[in-house]
Every structure is written in structure tokens, then in C-alpha cells.
Amino acid sequence: MRAVYIVLIILLSSLLFAGEYEQLQHAVPPPVLSGETVHLVLDNLDHNQIIYNPTLFFRDQGEADYHSMSMYREGYRYFVDLPTKNFSPGNVEYYFAYQTADGEAFYYPQSGPSANPFILRILPGEDIPLGQQPEEKVEILLLSPEPNEFMEPDEFYTAISVLVDEAKIDNYKYKMLIDGVEVTRLLQQEGNLFSFAPSTIRSGRHNAEFYVYDANGKLAAKKEWSFRIRSGPSKSSAFKSQTKIFIDNRYQTLADVSRNIFRGGINFSGNYKKLDFLARVLVSSEEKTDRQPVNIYMGQVRYNFSTSFFVYLRGGDISDYYDPLVFWGKRVRGFGAGIHFKYFGLDYLIGNSARAIEGIVEEAPNPGDPPIIRRYGTYGKKFLGLRTIFNFGRHVQWNLNLINGKDDRNSIMYGTNPKESLAMGTNLVMNFDNKRIYVKGSINASMKNENSNGSIDFDSLAQRLNLSESEKQQAERLFGFLESTNFLSVTPGLVPLPSIAMQFETGLRYFGHYLRISYKKIEADYTTAGNPYLLRDVSGLYINDNIRLLNNQIFLNLFFKSYQDNISQGEASTSNLDFGGSISYFPFSDLPSLTLSYNNISRENDLASKGIDPDSTYLLLQDIQTQRFGISSSYQFKLGAVENTASINIMAHKRNDAIYSRSSSDFMVYTIGLRNRYSIPLATRLSFSVSSTAFGEDSLQTTSDIKKLYFYIDYNLRNMFAGADLRPFANINYQNVDNSYSGIGAYTRINYSGGFYLRSKKMGNLSFRYDYIDYGNQVSWNDIIVSTRYEITF
Numbered sequence: 001m002r003a004v005y006i007v008l009i010i011l012l013s014s015l016l017f018a019g020e021y022e023q024l025q026h027a028v029p030p031p032v033l034s035g036e037t038v039h040l041v042l043d044n045l046d047h048n049q050i051i052y053n054p055t056l057f058f059r060d061q062g063e064a065d066y067h068s069m070s071m072y073r074e075g076y077r078y079f080v081d082l083p084t085k086n087f088s089p090g091n092v093e094y095y096f097a098y099q100t101a102d103g104e105a106f107y108y109p110q111s112g113p114s115a116n117p118f119i120l121r122i123l124p125g126e127d128i129p130l131g132q133q134p135e136e137k138v139e140i141l142l143l144s145p146e147p148n149e150f151m152e153p154d155e156f157y158t159a160i161s162v163l164v165d166e167a168k169i170d171n172y173k174y175k176m177l178i179d180g181v182e183v184t185r186l187l188q189q190e191g192n193l194f195s196f197a198p199s200t201i202r203s204g205r206h207n208a209e210f211y212v213y214d215a216n217g218k219l220a221a222k223k224e225w226s227f228r229i230r231s232g233p234s235k236s237s238a239f240k241s242q243t244k245i246f247i248d249n250r251y252q253t254l255a256d257v258s259r260n261i262f263r264g265g266i267n268f269s270g271n272y273k274k275l276d277f278l279a280r281v282l283v284s285s286e287e288k289t290d291r292q293p294v295n296i297y298m299g300q301v302r303y304n305f306s307t308s309f310f311v312y313l314r315g316g317d318i319s320d321y322y323d324p325l326v327f328w329g330k331r332v333r334g335f336g337a338g339i340h341f342k343y344f345g346l347d348y349l350i351g352n353s354a355r356a357i358e359g360i361v362e363e364a365p366n367p368g369d370p371p372i373i374r375r376y377g378t379y380g381k382k383f384l385g386l387r388t389i390f391n392f393g394r395h396v397q398w399n400l401n402l403i404n405g406k407d408d409r410n411s412i413m414y415g416t417n418p419k420e421s422l423a424m425g426t427n428l429v430m431n432f433d434n435k436r437i438y439v440k441g442s443i444n445a446s447m448k449n450e451n452s453n454g455s456i457d458f459d460s461l462a463q464r465l466n467l468s469e470s471e472k473q474q475a476e477r478l479f480g481f482l483e484s485t486n487f488l489s490v491t492p493g494l495v496p497l498p499s500i501a502m503q504f505e506t507g508l509r510y511f512g513h514y515l516r517i518s519y520k521k522i523e524a525d526y527t528t529a530g531n532p533y534l535l536r537d538v539s540g541l542y543i544n545d546n547i548r549l550l551n552n553q554i555f556l557n558l559f560f561k562s563y564q565d566n567i568s569q570g571e572a573s574t575s576n577l578d579f580g581g582s583i584s585y586f587p588f589s590d591l592p593s594l595t596l597s598y599n600n601i602s603r604e605n606d607l608a609s610k611g612i613d614p615d616s617t618y619l620l621l622q623d624i625q626t627q628r629f630g631i632s633s634s635y636q637f638k639l640g641a642v643e644n645t646a647s648i649n650i651m652a653h654k655r656n657d658a659i660y661s662r663s664s665s666d667f668m669v670y671t672i673g674l675r676n677r678y679s680i681p682l683a684t685r686l687s688f689s690v691s692s693t694a695f696g697e698d699s700l701q702t703t704s705d706i707k708k709l710y711f712y713i714d715y716n717l718r719n720m721f722a723g724a725d726l727r728p729f730a731n732i733n734y735q736n737v738d739n740s741y742s743g744i745g746a747y748t749r750i751n752y753s754g755g756f757y758l759r760s761k762k763m764g765n766l767s768f769r770y771d772y773i774d775y776g777n778q779v780s781w782n783d784i785i786v787s788t789r790y791e792i793t794f
Helices: 002-011 166-171 458-465 469-485 567-572
Strands: 037-044 052-060 067-070 072-074 077-083 090-099 105-108 118-123 139-144 158-163 173-178 188-190 193-196 204-213 219-229 239-254 257-272 275-284 296-304 310-323 327-340 344-354 360-362 372-375 381-392 396-407 420-432 437-449 494-510 513-522 538-549 554-565 574-585 593-605 623-639 642-657 665-677 682-695 702-715 725-739 746-760 764-774 783-793
Touching (some): 067 077, 067 327, 118 642, 310 344, 310 396, 327 381, 458 469, 469 494
Antiparallel strands (some): 052 090, 090 105, 139 158, 158 193, 239 257, 275 296, 310 327, 327 344, 360 372, 437 494, 513 538, 623 642, 665 682, 682 702, 725 746, 746 764
């Protein structure tokens, strides 16, 4: 039966819906051109189950660590727009993570999200200029200040113009340094104009550098200048501010259920002399007392004594980033404060990371019996974060971190066991030779309490945990520490022995190489309230090298990963070997680009090597070999006045499962695309793909064949009125699926959509989109989604 169950899981995870957990549904997008933005959607099919904090994790294939982006929620649909400009042509790996009402973390795909992620194919696009034309000269014009100009502290303003075709301005990357410190994120861009206006800057002489890179990372232009800031009191008393207001409304009819969702908000930033202000408000019609907070309220005030000495206070909904192993983006509603000097800093945060939500109960049929619990509640969780920062010049930073999370056991009546955790550790970051060399290290320990109800003395706890003499000595010291500090309650659920999480990485940028070597080990019982999505029970080595060859015409990406997961499960501990690479060729001449990729993955555990019957154990046997191969090409050419980008992609995937042979699979997809830009402001895109998937073997084999056709058109009407640009658009997404699965069969789905974007610097931006989804004979309903958004900045 276990083998049949595994097969059924995999059958439901065809690349159309690509996942194992029937509560969720996600369609992997077709290959995209580098530089385009990918719209990723995750649908919750169980309308009785709310999910919280949905997050996208993604990485270039070969990277050791995933990056993350929070997803937006619209009813039971969650989405995020992923820019692809900084990805190399080839594969991007990604998965989703979320929490349920009780705070437990889940992943999608559910089985091994890090080892079995979704794959998004990135094709060479227009953000990599064909041939990197050497005759296309980039110039930097400094508008303000004049070289060696004296300026007042509150009047300092830098303006830079990059002299390239405005239509190609987004094909380049930019970097600005002040006295060797990168300030790129503070740049404001309007077309070809870049400006930098910090709220405060120290007196004295400063050196500024501005760099322009093409999409391949090759330096296209550089400008360097000096300026001087006068000392003495400020002569300016002006109050400066920027406010952004937005309103979203979405009306939808999904599965014959209609609802309207509204969101609106204000983002405000300002400064007066040495004071900086920041405020954010977001309100949503989805806010309910029986759900985790959707509305956001946040305010911050910061006083700058100098560029390296400041203090701040903030309150409301706060997210911070200490270290991925302890605190990384977790939302906390509370109060924060900090003080930062040149060589020392301190950050403090206290509040609640979860709202208390009472369980659902009903009276027992017999008088005197306890009530029947239909759904357990969620405890309110108290949160404490503390970080100390030590700076040793500009090249070394050493941090000490502490994160404490405690369920408030008195916040609800009907809940499961209240839990607590404490994570403490340190991380070190060093960089040398203009960041060509960096070393990062982090080591942390955590303890937890799985049930903070009741109380217990140490001898009774040691006996319950059956501790050895050496463990008992260590546990007794930690028990006393926890009892005196009250970080964790001393109850029968306490485990006063630390679990370890560590990660070390070094990077080298020399001779056209970007080599990264990383090692991580995160034990199964390691717990932190600051990062519920941390993948645990894993240990291994990760090596990745990006190489530039032949005057930046060839890009080679090689990677090797050797790691173990499920380590705590003994013989079920799985050894993983993952190696491969991609090579991309971008010729100087007017020829097509070409990308080839290959990936070999093996997963094996001792249960499989011992020949154990899969139906005799609840553990999962692993002996799987997976190979992926991809080839893609794009070609930019002109026909008359029409600029065209043609692309082709072929990707093959073969999975051989030696234990559950019926779960073996073969997958092949062919995609062709054409993007056109006309002499008039008209753009079109057409793509067509055919994929075939086969699961199992021989007479038990099932298949799924999918055909997709996508067409998009937009027209940009510039300066329609009052300087506003209007861009109407329409697209059709046709999908035909033919399954041999019993009870599913063949069906057609068509998504029609259209709308417009109206953009004006003075009046703001207005967008409208209408979607109609025709499911054909698959279901008895059709879906309608109407979305509008208005935003203005002043």
C-alpha cells in the first residue's frame, strides 16, 4: 500500500499543478526571457484552511542558499512578482513556505523542498545586449555638485545623468560609492537621471564614485569626483517628505463564490534637520479577529548625530534581519529601539509574533462532559530580539544575537501544548580587497520547551529525559540559567540541552571567477522563533563557481553539492549528491545566443541498500537518480522597423526510482517564443509549448500531455493628456491537457485578460485588469477576476 500511496502522490504532481499537497495548486510558468518579471501564483483550494505568511524561496541553480520574498494575498490566492534581471540564463529553483493557524511551518512541494524544488527556465533576453556592441558608448554627466565644491550639510545633493538611449536604460546596472561605502539603494532614478540626497552627511572632504555595468557585469562607464561639506550648524530648516498612497480593489467570482477584497495604504518618509521619519499603514478588508493580522501599522523616528552615529525608536509591525539562522524577516508587532556608533551598535525588539486566536468548541451531547474541540486555537506568542554589533573598520563585523519566543499559555483556553524556544549565537562577516574576498560564519545554539504547562525540578526532569552523567552536568547548568533568566519555563516539556546550527561561506572574485564555498549543519531539534521556515536536519558542502571566458562572451556556471538530510532518522538519513552546470555563449557577432545545462541528482539511504521491504516500515526508502538536460537559444534581429527576439527551449527530465518503480517519470517540454517591438509603440509576444510526462512503467504507466499557447499585446500611448502615458493590453493563455489518469481525462482551459495602465507623474498611476477563466468541460463554472489599483506619490 505504501508504494501505491507514493505513486498517487507523484501522479498528482505533474508539471501542470506541480505539487504533492492537494490543498495547494501552482502552475510552473513557461520559460521567460532574462529581464522579464515572472508572476508566480499559489492557490489555496481548501477554503476552510487559512494559511499565513506565505513566502517564496528562490535561487540560481548551484547556489547554496535560497533568497526569499513575501507573497501578497488576494482571497485564497497568493502571488509574487519575481524579477529575473539578476539571474543567469539557465534554471532558477524555487519553493513556497507558509504557516497554519497554530504556527506550524509547511512547504510546497511538501517532500524535500530544497532537494525537489520547482524549476523555472530563464532564456537569454534583451537585457544582455546582443554582441555587447562596443560602439555603443556610455557616458556619465555630473550635474551636481561641481568637483571640489563646498556645500552645506543640509543642501548636499548629487545629480547624475547617464547618456544612453532611454529605451535601453534598464539594460544596465548602477552602483554608487561615497568614501568607499555603497549607497546604491539610496539612489533615486527617473529615466536617465540619478539623484542622491542623504538626510545627513558629515563635514569634511568626501570622494564619490559612480559605476555603470552592462547586463553581463562588464564595466561600461565610471565617474569619480570629490566634494567638501562645511562644518558648523545647519543653515537649512526645511522639512522634506515623500508620501505614497495606494488603493487596491479586487472583485472575484471563483468556483461560483463571489467576494470583494479591498486594500489601501500610506507610506511616508521625511526628514527635518537631523531627524528622519518613517511611517507605513496598510488596511485590508481581510482583517479579522479570528485570523493573524493582515493590517500593517508601523512608525519610526531616527536621530542622526553623524553618518555613523544615530539612535532610533520604532513601533508597530516590524521585520528585521539579524542572521538567517536566528531572525530573518519574521513580522513582530511591538516596539524596537537601537543605538549605533561607528564601532558598536545595539538593536532591541520586543512584542508579539502571533495573535491569540481561540479554538472552536461545541457543547458535549452529555451534560457534564468536557466540550468537543473542533479546532484548536493559536496561542499569542511573545517575542524578544537582541543584537549587539561590533565593527572593526569597514572590513569586519561581528554580531551577537538572541531570539526568545514564548507561547502565552493564558491567552486562550483551547489549544495544544504551548511551546517556547531560545536561540543564541554569533555571526562574523569579513571582506577584503574591495569585497573581492569575503568570509561569513555563523554558529548558534537553541533550546526549546514543547509544553510549558506545569513545573518540574531538575532531578525529575533528568530522570524523565534519561540523561547520561555528562549530559546531566551540562543540562543542570543550563537548567539553572533558564530558571534564573525565565527565557524558558522549567516544566516537563523542557529540553535543557542545546541543538546546533552553523553555516560558513567564503567567496572569491578573481580572474573572471566568482567562487563560493559553503558548509552548513542544522540539527533537527534546532528551533528559532525568528525564522519558522528554516530547513533543518541537514548537513553538507556546497560549491559554486561562475566563470567568464573569451572576453565575457562565455559564461560558465558549475556547481557541486554533497549533503545529508533527514539525519535524525537514522537509517533513513538520506545522502544527496547534486552536480552540474550551464554554459552560455553570447557572441559579439550578429549570431544567436546559446545556453546548455545539465544536472545530475542522486538520493539514497541505508534502508534502500539493505533491501528492506518498503511496506514493512513507515520510513521512506530512497534510491533515486534524476537527470535534467536543457538547451535554449535566443536571437535578436530586425525585419524592417520591427525589433524581434526569437527564442527556443528544450528541457528533459528523467527520474529513476529503484524502490518505487511506478513513481519513476520522464518529462520533456519544447517551447518556442517570439517577442516583437514595432516602430510604433506596439509590442507583442507569442509563445507555444508542448510537454509530455510519463509516470510509472509498462502497463501501469500513465501520461499527461499539455499544450500551451500564449499571446500578449500592448500599445503605449505617450503624453495622452497632462503628460500621462496610457498602455492598454490584452492576452490569451490557452491550455489543453490530456491525461490518462483515471477520472481526469482531457480538458481545456483558457484565460482571457485585458486592461490598461495609466501613468502620470503628477496625477499618479491607475491600473485595471479583467480576467475571465473558461474551464471548458473540466468544471461547471467559470471564474472572473476584476482588479484595480491607484497609487500616487508626492
